[in-house]
Amino acid sequence: MLAWLLPILMLMVGVTAPRATRPADPRPPQVGMVWIDGGSYSPFYPPAPGVSKVFVSPFWLDALPVTERDWLVFVGSHPQWQRGRVANLFADQGYLRHWRGPVDPGPGVKLLAPVTRVSWFAAQAYCRSRGLRLPTEHQWERAARASATQEDASNDAGFRQQIIDWYGRPAGDPSVVGRAPANLWGVKDLHGLVWEWVLDFNSTLISSDNRGTNDKDKLPFCGAGAQQAKDKGDYPSFMRVAFRTSLRAHYTARTLGFRCAAAAP
Amino acid sequence: MYPRTQILVTLVALLGCQGRPAPTVPTPVAPLAAEPQVGQALAPAVPVSPSAAAAAAMAEPASPAAEPAGHAVLPAATATVTDSLYLLPAKLQDQDGKSLGLDGWKGQPTLVAMFYANCPQACPLLIQNVKAVLAAVPEPARAQVRVLLVSMEPTEDTPEVLRGVMTKHGLDAAQWRLVRADEDTVRDIAAVLGIAYKKLDDGSYNHSSLITLLDGQGKVAAREDGLRPAKDALAGVAAKLAIPAP
Numbered sequence A: 001m002l003a004w005l006l007p008i009l010m011l012m013v014g015v016t017a018p019r020a021t022r023p024a025d026p027r028p029p030q031v032g033m034v035w036i037d038g039g040s041y042s043p044f045y046p047p048a049p050g051v052s053k054v055f056v057s058p059f060w061l062d063a064l065p066v067t068e069r070d071w072l073v074f075v076g077s078h079p080q081w082q083r084g085r086v087a088n089l090f091a092d093q094g095y096l097r098h099w100r101g102p103v104d105p106g107p108g109v110k111l112l113a114p115v116t117r118v119s120w121f122a123a124q125a126y127c128r129s130r131g132l133r134l135p136t137e138h139q140w141e142r143a144a145r146a147s148a149t150q151e152d153a154s155n156d157a158g159f160r161q162q163i164i165d166w167y168g169r170p171a172g173d174p175s176v177v178g179r180a181p182a183n184l185w186g187v188k189d190l191h192g193l194v195w196e197w198v199l200d201f202n203s204t205l206i207s208s209d210n211r212g213t214n215d216k217d218k219l220p221f222c223g224a225g226a227q228q229a230k231d232k233g234d235y236p237s238f239m240r241v242a243f244r245t246s247l248r249a250h251y252t253a254r255t256l257g258f259r260c261a262a263a264a265p
Numbered sequence B: 001m002y003p004r005t006q007i008l009v010t011l012v013a014l015l016g017c018q019g020r021p022a023p024t025v026p027t028p029v030a031p032l033a034a035e036p037q038v039g040q041a042l043a044p045a046v047p048v049s050p051s052a053a054a055a056a057a058m059a060e061p062a063s064p065a066a067e068p069a070g071h072a073v074l075p076a077a078t079a080t081v082t083d084s085l086y087l088l089p090a091k092l093q094d095q096d097g098k099s100l101g102l103d104g105w106k107g108q109p110t111l112v113a114m115f116y117a118n119c120p121q122a123c124p125l126l127i128q129n130v131k132a133v134l135a136a137v138p139e140p141a142r143a144q145v146r147v148l149l150v151s152m153e154p155t156e157d158t159p160e161v162l163r164g165v166m167t168k169h170g171l172d173a174a175q176w177r178l179v180r181a182d183e184d185t186v187r188d189i190a191a192v193l194g195i196a197y198k199k200l201d202d203g204s205y206n207h208s209s210l211i212t213l214l215d216g217q218g219k220v221a222a223r224e225d226g227l228r229p230a231k232d233a234l235a236g237v238a239a240k241l242a243i244p245a246p
Helices: A002-013 A068-077 A120-129 A137-144 A157-168 A224-228 A235-245 B004-018 B050-058 B122-136 B159-169 B183-193 B231-242
Strands: A033-036 A039-041 A054-056 A059-062 A261-263 B092-094 B110-115 B146-151 B176-180 B197-199 B205-207 B210-214 B220-225
Touching: A033 A137, A039 A137, A054 A137, A059 A137, A068 A120, A120 B183, A137 A235, A157 A235, B092 B159, B110 B122, B110 B183, B122 B146, B122 B159, B122 B210, B122 B231, B146 B183, B159 B176, B210 B231, B220 B231
Parallel strands: B110 B146, B146 B176
Antiparallel strands: A033 A059, A039 A054, A059 A261, B092 B176, B110 B210, B197 B205, B210 B220
């Protein structure tokens, strides 16, 4: 009965289901990328009044953060990104400061650790050199809500606590990538290693048109934003939003790395 | 026969889809060859030693794809101003359809702000405030100050639309240029200006409003809240930039 009822029902409600599942013959644009199904998630700040979810189209994501070794290869082929050659506009003075020389990480740097102290411009240039781009905030957050068993574990108290515990630990030099278990999509280290750049890190604002704001410095942080938040218990998401809104595109930090993404065809 | 509850669940699930926002169209990866490359050569490059590169490449599980043709390493420059916004490669198009870079008003103090034509309140106010800043610059300095308004809406704000904004606000093309750019360039420009923005589902934008004053070389000389600028202070800096010291 359902077999003939379904098409009629679909016509009645005007459903055009987005392709949200892995294609039969998946060909990642680059080795080391994994498929993330299209699907909805609830951002910390709802996208619009009365709307809590955002649909994210399927995409490809690097399974691992970009490593120091990847960066060494990159600066070899893109010398304009060697330390000492990058304009202050594109990276602050901390850029690759932990390396011994412009093309020499030195013995103290773990080559398989995520590369850090790279600016948004540098991260963008790296991804573009691979024909990719940084993941959008929605893409990153969609991937990061998956536990090993659930597509969206953001309401799972244990999963949440695990991330909060990481945020609570003092940050030292990051460990090597790939040690943590993969999430449902096969992605590792979205939590527990370093913060990561996203394409639209500068997209968080708390009110439309920002008119009525007395102090521009208050804009990304205070009052109204907290009132808008849908799930105030989602502390990990709040932490990430707060961190991103504190960034400028030329900033670098020892705890800030990135990975690349690509839209599914 | 399927149980009635299952049909009900299916119905609810299908109806539930209706309220879901339309999936966003995947953004195609921009072709690299056409992309301007951010990054400015400031000092001679240090070659990666062959052994280090080889070791790194050998250990590389996912060797990056070869760079598409068309990418050229920038030559070493003698630039000493390394925080000039004019270092950003940006392909812009003005209200007359003419191509220019971010440095279209190079050599003159320039007020830069971002807006979009269909913006209901903040952007008209922003434009009025830029006019007020200009008006506060004493002559003869005022005649030297220029304005560059960058649209954050890559598709809707065509040159024709930008010309409409010029007409509506009575902006003089000798002093004002309204420009559009592709999505990636808009993002880069917002990044160097420190402007946050986000396109909403209804086509409008959340955005911070800033007026940035650049000196003739593209360095940031002053920044003000675009909706409540300290216009006299900003005009004062512009006047100093415009008149060379004796």
